[in-house]
Amino acid sequence: MKKNVLIIGAGGVAHVAAHKAAMNNDVLGDICIASRTQSKCDDIIASIQRKGHLKDSSKQLYSRQINALDIPATVKLIQETNSEIVINLGQAFLNMSILEACIEAGVAYIDTAIHEDPDKVCETPPWYANYEWKRKDRCAEKGITAILGAGFDPGVVNAYCALAVKRYFDKIETIDILDVNAGSHGKYFATNFDPEINFREFIKVWTWIDRQWKEYPTHSVKRVWDFPVTGPCPVYLNGHDELHSLSKNIDADSIRFWMGFGDHYINVFTVLRTLGFLNHLPVKLSDGQEVVPLKVVKALLPDPMTLAPNYTGNTCIGNFVKGMKDGKPREVFIYQVSDHKAAYEEVESQGISYTAGVPPVAAAMLIADGTWDSRTMVNVEELDPEPFIAILDRIGLPTEVKEIEPGSAASFNGTVRDLAIELAESTATVTVSAANPMIAVAPKPR
Incomplete structure (x- = not known):
């Protein structure tokens, strides 16, 4: 003890x-x-x-x-x-x-x-x-x-992989880890955890496909999937911490990570990165002073802890696993939903x-x-x-398990196609107004 x-x-x-x-x-x-x-x-x-x-x-x-x-x-x-x-x-x-x-x-x-x-x-x-x-x-x-x-993620999603091996599959073919936040904090722009770590995380996309590491451009591969509770949400192929141990410890052909991003986040992220504001190394100003652009951005953004009082909506994080059980194809989504207000x-x-x-x-x-x-x-x-x-x-974090009919409309297709096709389908369209910046985060009509 x-x-x-x-x-x-x-x-x-x-x-x-x-x-x-x-x-x-x-x-x-x-x-x-x-x-x-x-x-x-x-x-x-x-x-x-x-x-x-x-x-x-x-x-x-x-x-x-x-x-x-x-x-x-x-x-x-x-x-x-x-x-x-x-x-x-x-x-x-x-x-x-x-x-x-x-x-x-x-x-x-x-x-x-x-x-x-x-x-x-x-x-x-x-x-x-x-x-x-x-x-x-x-x-x-x-x-x-x-x-x-x-x-x-990493953590619970790793346990979900182990649970899939232990309880649900004889052979695992693919694991797609899906992470969406369908909540609203009411700010023009904010990250949900340390901005410095958040932005560093999405500079490159390293993913595990066909039992080897592959690199893709950030926000270049997009899917829209109908999540439990949160409904249809866009997710983008990303690198993430858990892939670096799961690729070693879980016997699967491909293990990919997908994170939800709205068009507004991608717009702000792309502008900041293109202008050099996400640079993690020091730059020298005209007066000789050195600053780290990424740390300046962090200082300007809201502290993630201050978002809590007015946050509404849900998160959904889980593993979509495909493989075989008793000689038959099987697809299972193991997931957890949390409520910001709760x-x-x-x-x-x-x-x-x-x-x-x-x-x-x-x-x-x-x-x-x-x-x-x-x-x-x-x-x-x-x-x-x-x-x-x-x-x-x-x-406080109850797990749900949902059986999916293999190959049905409810299935998640994480296979990455030719990059030109993926890029053509991953374009973000953003509505902005200099007079009223909050238009960029206004809910879109369904």
Whole structure:
């Protein structure tokens, strides 16, 4: 049994995770929230107290200040707080420092994304091999549990892949991971999580097709699919963290990731990128000062946490899996739907942060009771998915499974055709007005 949790980070995902950890502190023990800015941690604690979410009042809930790039300081904090499980919910730039601190301190580690080098974007895949997997042998030698990518995507969708293997298919041919947000936050433009990470994520498209890595231009391959609850939504082929471990651990011909984008997002993204505002490297101004354009854009956009009070609508994230079962073709959509308004009412968060913040707490609970205490480094799909999904069902992210008639109109076709054909069908048409910019985000008549 492991107990006492250190949550590193104080953004939207950490906010949700802290709430859920407090609601399950009878299992997890004391909870410390630590970040570079301690006042943000205190704001999360105040939210937990407002909602009365500290289940066992005899357990501690407190904050600390930490620069998580400082490995000795992080080791010291782990030891001072008697934490046996660390949930890393800071920026992906911190992963290797926090992982190293956990190995040195001898405690369990959980994160929700692959490490990123600030000076590199969309490196040669598989990205895990460039960073976290290089510590795998040390974790095994020291008996350190390190669960990588335990958010929703990556995370829950990885568990859905493992569930498909375990329960629904004898042979898997293709997996299409579909992620749409059909909600509305009422802002002209905003990203649902850290803008810097968001934009870096979509600079290149690396995808796993016919058992090899293939690269495509961003937003060049589009599909429209009728999702449960959210209805017909456009999705675009994208690269994403989970592909970099699923390509290794799941036996399938193709594993692709599709994310929903409206025309307005694509318009703003394309203009920013074309003008150089998404550049992640410093540029020199005429006065000699250096700035990073992407960080300037981040500073100008709304903080994703501020979107929560007025957010409405739903998210839908799931895996469309095709293959064979008992000698017959089978298609299954394994998915989860979350409601922005319900997330705010429960934990004062928006739905994107909610879907990402609940799973690492479920993973921590499984480490705490020994079920997922692997004593080595693993990605989520390498673990038994059923206990994980069972906890998620109970603490806020219920899973649904929908059988699809193979080859029917309800099927999802993720096969990528000739690029010229795909480009011709992926064009975004945007209506704008200089006099009233909000016209660009007005609902279109159906």
